[in-house]
Amino acid sequence: MPYEVVWTRRAQRSLSSLDKVAVSRIIRKVEEIRDSPHLFLDRLVSVKIWKLRVGDYRVFIDLDEAGKKLYVIDLGRRKKVYK
Numbered sequence: 404m405p406y407e408v409v410w411t412r413r414a415q416r417s418l419s420s421l422d423k424v425a426v427s428r429i430i431r432k433v434e435e436i437r438d439s440p441h442l443f444l445d446r447l448v449s450v451k452i453w454k455l456r457v458g459d460y461r462v463f464i465d466l467d468e469a470g471k472k473l474y475v476i477d478l479g480r481r482k483k484v485y486k
Contacts, residue, residue: 405437406466406473414462414475425460432457433464433475440466440473452476461485 410418418426432455436443444453444464455462461484465474477484 404471406440406471408433408473408475409478410475411420415476417478421460425458429457429460429462429478433462433473437473440464 418429421425421429422441429467436455440453444466451465453464453466455464459481460478461477461481463476463484465476466472467474
């Protein structure tokens, strides 16, 4: 059973600031990983969230294993999100 994708307000705001090509790539990639997210996600060491690489962008995700939900917390260009 695939995970349900939930976009937070912060992630939606970050998406709205990007160009259409980047937005479509990010949304498509998030939808692609719904069936097996662990195969595509890397766990961050300092916090208990996961990251998804989409080109120069990083998408930060919180997984709810019990509820089968994938919360997209935030996203942005690699050089800006790690500062």
